[in-house]
Amino acid sequence: HNECHENLSCGPDEPLIRFPFQLMKEMEEPCTYPRLCLSCTEKNQTMLLLPTIKLQVIDIYYEDQQIYLTDPENCFSNKFMQIINFVQSYQFESPFDGPHNLSFLNCTSAGHRHPRNRYGDYSYSQDSVSCPIFIFDSYGNVLDLDLTSCTKMFDIPSPLNFIDWYYLALTWTKPNCSECEENGKRCKWKTNNNTEGDIECFECTRKRIHVPKSLIFSFTGSIFLGLLVIAVFKSFLYFRRKQEDQARVDKFLEDYRAEKPARFTYADLKRITNGFKEKLGEGAHGSVFRGKLSSEIPVAVKILNNTEGEGKEFINEVGIMGKIHHINVVRLLGFCAEGFHRALVYNFFPNGSLQSFIFPPEDKDHFLGWEKLQHIALGIAKGIEYLHQGCNHPIIHFDINPHNVLLDDNFTPKISDFGLAKLCSKNPSVVSMTAARGTLGYIAPEVFSRNFGNVSYKSDIYSYGMLLLEMVGGRKNVDMSSPEDFSVLYPDWIHNLVDGDVHIHVEDEGDVKIAKKLAIIGLWCIQWQPGNRPSIKSVIHMLETQEENQIVVPPNPFHSATSTTVKGPTSTRPPLHLEVIEE
Numbered sequence: 029h030n031e032c033h034e035n036l037s038c039g040p041d042e043p044l045i046r047f048p049f050q051l052m053k054e055m056e057e058p059c060t061y062p063r064l065c066l067s068c069t070e071k072n073q074t075m076l077l078l079p080t081i082k083l084q085v086i087d088i089y090y091e092d093q094q095i096y097l098t099d100p101e102n103c104f105s106n107k108f109m110q111i112i113n114f115v116q117s118y119q120f121e122s123p124f125d126g127p128h129n130l131s132f133l134n135c136t137s138a139g140h141r142h143p144r145n146r147y148g149d150y151s152y153s154q155d156s157v158s159c160p161i162f163i164f165d166s167y168g169n170v171l172d173l174d175l176t177s178c179t180k181m182f183d184i185p186s187p188l189n190f191i192d193w194y195y196l197a198l199t200w201t202k203p204n205c206s207e208c209e210e211n212g213k214r215c216k217w218k219t220n221n222n223t224e225g226d227i228e229c230f231e232c233t234r235k236r237i238h239v240p241k242s243l244i245f246s247f248t249g250s251i252f253l254g255l256l257v258i259a260v261f262k263s264f265l266y267f268r269r270k271q272e273d274q275a276r277v278d279k280f281l282e283d284y285r286a287e288k289p290a291r292f293t294y295a296d297l298k299r300i301t302n303g304f305k306e307k308l309g310e311g312a313h314g315s316v317f318r319g320k321l322s323s324e325i326p327v328a329v330k331i332l333n334n335t336e337g338e339g340k341e342f343i344n345e346v347g348i349m350g351k352i353h354h355i356n357v358v359r360l361l362g363f364c365a366e367g368f369h370r371a372l373v374y375n376f377f378p379n380g381s382l383q384s385f386i387f388p389p390e391d392k393d394h395f396l397g398w399e400k401l402q403h404i405a406l407g408i409a410k411g412i413e414y415l416h417q418g419c420n421h422p423i424i425h426f427d428i429n430p431h432n433v434l435l436d437d438n439f440t441p442k443i444s445d446f447g448l449a450k451l452c453s454k455n456p457s458v459v460s461m462t463a464a465r466g467t468l469g470y471i472a473p474e475v476f477s478r479n480f481g482n483v484s485y486k487s488d489i490y491s492y493g494m495l496l497l498e499m500v501g502g503r504k505n506v507d508m509s510s511p512e513d514f515s516v517l518y519p520d521w522i523h524n525l526v527d528g529d530v531h532i533h534v535e536d537e538g539d540v541k542i543a544k545k546l547a548i549i550g551l552w553c554i555q556w557q558p559g560n561r562p563s564i565k566s567v568i569h570m571l572e573t574q575e576e577n578q579i580v581v582p583p584n585p586f587h588s589a590t591s592t593t594v595k596g597p598t599s600t601r602p603p604l605h606l607e608v609i610e611e
């Protein structure tokens with residue numbers, strides 16, 4: 029059914045096919061009343077299918093409901109009865125008013141002009157054998173015909189019109205689509221009609237996909253919402269970036285201000301430490317409490333005992349630490365000096381001091397591992413290098429020991445406790461001392477007694493060496509059981525380790541190398557003569573670049589104070605009851 033197809037036809041010059049006609053395909057069910065069926069030939073001719081015959085369609089005028097037909101075999105007389113039957117049963121009429129006659133002529137030879145197409149091209153044919161009877165319509169034009177060989181058989185009144193004797197013109201009365209067409213509509217057979225041949229009008233509009241309005245609203249709504257979310261997100265990012273910028277500037281300003289330690293009141297400290305609630309530990313100079321600055325920075329507040337030293341420790345710490353900034357040195361954030369209250373405020377380090385991590389390697393639960401120990405040793409050395417050579421005024425710490433090395437979350441060591449430190453002139457090779465100082469076991473001999481040489485930055489090297497050896501051995505380097513007569517235990521033991529006589533617990537070969545390297549460097553650092561100890565730069569160089577077997581093992585100071593022997597355990601020790609020289 030060509031209900032809406034605009035351009036259905038058998039070929040470019042053929043009439044359009046639409047209601048009430050329908051295009052039949054071959055093998056389709058027979059065309060029965062009220063259907064009017066057309067088919068296409070191979071030569072693209074349009075054929076009207078009557079029950080038993082086919083007539084060629086020359087033209088169809090849908091507005092006038094007229095169809096023009098011709099017989100492809102050019103012999104209407106042969107099909108006259110079928111055509112009459114068809115016209116009557118389908119209620120076709122003649123388009124022209126009034127009765128007229130059809131004359132039947134018997135011709136022995138008749139030269140007819142035949143239409144070849146609907147535009148009036150003609151061809152002549154003469155086939156009086158297959159079609160001896162010629163039908164002549166009284167309306168028709170006979171001028172073109174040669175009827176000399178014809179004899180008239182009979183005349184009959186006819187409902188049909190033959191135009192120019194070769195067109196059959198018919199008007200269909202049913203179905204009548206004029207009403208629908210006047211309203212700009214098309215018509216079609218009623219789908220569930222009881223009376224055959226009934227039609228209904230319909231609008232031939234392009235098929236549209238019906239999208240519910242709600243769907244359109246929700247679609248546009250979601251697009252709008254999406255755009256809104258993107259806009260909000262973008263502005264959120266914009267403002268967050270601005271905030272981050274602002275935070276960066278604030279942090280910079282804060283850091284800039286913090287270049288100099290802040291001054292706190294005692295009330296501030298109370299607030300920071302929440303009334304000195306959480307005590308982290310206690311040292312020789314005071315107690316340390318945990319606290320929090322307003323900006324959520326965790327801090328450790330050291331309340332100094334103000335009974336001794338006339339505030340010297342305090343001045344030392346604030347004076348020195350306020351000036352220095354290094355990743356391996358504790359940062360002094362602030363201080364308090366109010367009446368007799370003295371306090372220092374540092375960054376808080378959750379891992380506490382190195383002392384609490386010095387364990388024998390066998391103690392697997394607490395031992396840090398050799399790699400980490402080497403990393404800590406290197407960090408401390410770099411901190412000392414900074415103090416000795418890196419800042420404006422060289423600083424000798426004088427109290428390097430595991431208590432005064434704090435560890436941050438990543439076990440990066442931070443040298444702390446500058447209470448004994450001394451700011452030196454540009455050439456700190458010789459320092460004047462007023463008293464023996466430091467922590468038992470780590471104090472360089474020359475600090476104890478000038479018999480061993482001048483006090484200098486090499487004193488820190490000695491303390492660092494002892495710290496290294498303690499890290500390797502994981503136990504105390506002095507026997508404190510009889511303080512009157514303490515004995516230095518470590519170096520002898522370490523020498524045995526280096527010689528291979530003592531075995532320490534290691535996981536693999538690499539660990540042995542680290543342990544021996546730390547031990548050898550430690551031994552170099554604790555040479556009795558300050559001049560024999562390496563500078564902290566050489567220590568770093570050895571730690572960073574050299575293999576343990578490339579470093580020469582130093583002489584055993586416990587074998588003889590002046591001995592240059594390189595190897596061999598010793599049983600004799602120099603007297604350790606040295607007189608403290610007051611300067």
Ligand SMILES: Nc1ncnc2c1ncn2[C@@H]1O[C@H](COP(=O)(O)OP(=O)(O)OP(=O)(O)O)[C@@H](O)[C@H]1O
Nearest residue numbers: 308309310311312313316328374375376377380431
């Ligand atoms: N910044 C800090 N962060 C975390 N814990 C700290 C901090 N400073 C100190 N502590 C803890 O408080 C303890 C006491 O520290 P303090 O420096 O007063 O004493 P010390 O170094 O152990 O001894 P001394 O003062 O005699 O050298 C330390 O052992 C450490 O555990």
